[in-house]
Amino acid sequence: MAYFTIFASRNHNHDLDGLIQEVFRDKFKISGSAEGTRQVEIQPKGWFNRGRITIRIADEDSDPAYFENNIPGMMGFYQAIPFEDGDLQHRVMMQISVINTMLAIETEKELREEEQRLFVQLAGKVDGICFLPDGTLLDRDGRAIVTPDGKSGPAEFRPRACTKKVRGEDRSTPEGLARKQRSLAYIKEKGIPLLETLPELPPLEELRVKSREEIARRAVALLIVIQYACDIAQDGDLRESREFVEEMLDKFGVKDELTAAERDLLEQAEPASRDAINITWQYEAYWALLWALGVLDELGLPVETCDCDFAINVVASCESFDEFLEKTALRRPEEIADEADKMYRLHWACVNERIKGQPAPAGMNESIVVERRRALFWMIGYRDEAWDDISMDT
Template sequence: MNHFTIFASKNDLDDMHAKIADVFAKGFAIEKQDSGYLLKSKGLFKKCRCSMNILTEDMNPDYFAKNIPGMMGYYDTIPFKDEQLKERVMIQIAVLNTVIAIEMDRAMTDEHMQLFTRLLTRIGGIGFLPDGTLLDQNGSVIVYPNGESGPSDFRPHACTRKINTHEVASAQGEVRKNKTIAFLTEREIPYAASLPQLSPLENLHFKSQEDIARRAVALLIVIQFACDVAQNGDIEGSREFFTDMLHKYKVQPFLTEQERLFLGAQHPSTQEAVNISWQYEAYWTLIWALGMVEELDFPEDVCDCEYAIQAVSSCETFEQFYQQTIMRSKEEILDEADKIYRLHWACVDSRINGQTAPLALNESVVMERRRGLFWMIGYQDEEWDTISMDT
């Protein structure tokens, strides 16, 4: 091994030279270079050279925009035995803004590692070994690449600059944002690093399991009426049938105002019917959150409408439908909301630049998924019909 990397969260580098000199001046000649330092051993024997490349978020924004999400994605895939430790590691990575990349011209000895660990302690960061092992500031292992916890009692540290800036409004939000960016980067989907975080869990007003279930049933019923309108079916017969269905499942109060007006219109608009029909995709997110859909596939194709209908039509009452639901965690729903938010930006960016959406993303599917997910998390307390679609 001839590489060792120190990551840190620091307000500035004013004391960096003094810290390096304190650790290495006795055994190495230290030369300041544009990108960091070059260290040359002073001894006649076992001569070696060591370069220290120093990068900061201020001076190297592209590096951090690419590599911090990548690092986040890497540790997200490690099967941590301790989920709380994983959360602390992800929070730490989210607030890193300084990197000291150390490379030697020969294999590192135990003596070299002791020196690098001393520097790590002086700087107060975390150490990264080439195999993925993470060290705390004292050189104790935080986590091994197989997910096993080390002896370190690790707690994340953030400098005041990162805590106080608007960009890192919450460590939780930054972790979520960077996980999504890692997902996008892996698939070569463009993203905007400036797109803000979604609010942390404690600041959102999640809908209850029952509210989501009743909204899902009401929405599916009005979608069926909209499909009949769009296909020039028997409007009056359809209206009567689906109004009875709303009463049967006791979900009429869970229609939106626009849906009530549409259902009661003497001549319902065909275009509005088409728009409501697209909300199958929003409905799909609701029954996904209720555990009735295994996963939300990449939003390139429309959902399975036949299964979507069966999920409710196979039940005689709302209570029977509700008993089949198992609510997903708020964290999982918020993760999907963040993902669809940034995928929506990619769709809009492609459209306004006259390009095809990456990986055949379907913007209509994305928008309706966003409606359902943002409604469930209570984003800015917006109503179903007025969910913001800004990017």
């Protein structure tokens, strides 16, 4: 047996049977492809051409359990691969997060080059990516995206997501529309490209905005772990650093606030430099938390990195969590949601220019945008996503 899997993000799959017919009908007999069937049998024509091909089809509407059970595992697999290109890993993870269609292809004999060519052709028609059993990912044209050892292939890969998966059912509310219009006015004033059709964020009554204490605890825990990540990135004394971090987590009583990724970093015997660097960038997310807690007057455009010395001292000058909490005054939920909406649209502008091979507009730094968006979307409880899992679709 040989296996070849196609994953895609599609608004509908009514055309799958027809696409399979287009690819295989010249040299194969196809059965079981009537409307609504979830398995297609493909038999080579001719007496001596043995070797049946079976295509099993699943999508999120007909088989939600498959995606609930398997997509997290797929994300974990590629999260663990040591990508030589961190940005490529981010793009692969984004792609996996929006997958809602799977075509699992099984052949009775070893996969031949001609068969793989046809399978890649099918991937191109469904606008998907190809997964090989060893973990290699191919793009819709059959070019390698990444190999199991983390090496980048020749594919110039960009995630593709259907509007149904990314946006859900687009709808408008008076509150969401007013917020969107405020963001667009701000962005136009700055001369930054915008996309009028990006959807609105839900109204506050449909979100779960975090409390002042929840935000403060996340801020303190994050800041402490960032210090450890910085020591890793700078080849510091990790034993001493880890002891200091454990002491600070206990002192401020925020150990339970660590995310899975942060705990993993602290528990690694030999922490990966890339994991540490990713967390050090979250200084910018921490900066947004401080803004929401009223410690900063404004965030401004995401152009310059935050003042790390000030960021550290805000907490380091306190003897307890309660002392830090007393320094804070949570901004109105409307204000935090407005900033989240604005950052969402600024993120689109950065991605749009990057795709065109251009620098981010208005001098923005996309990494700062991403981390601010992480914090802001977490604070408003968008889709109730965990800190490590905030989606970055644009």
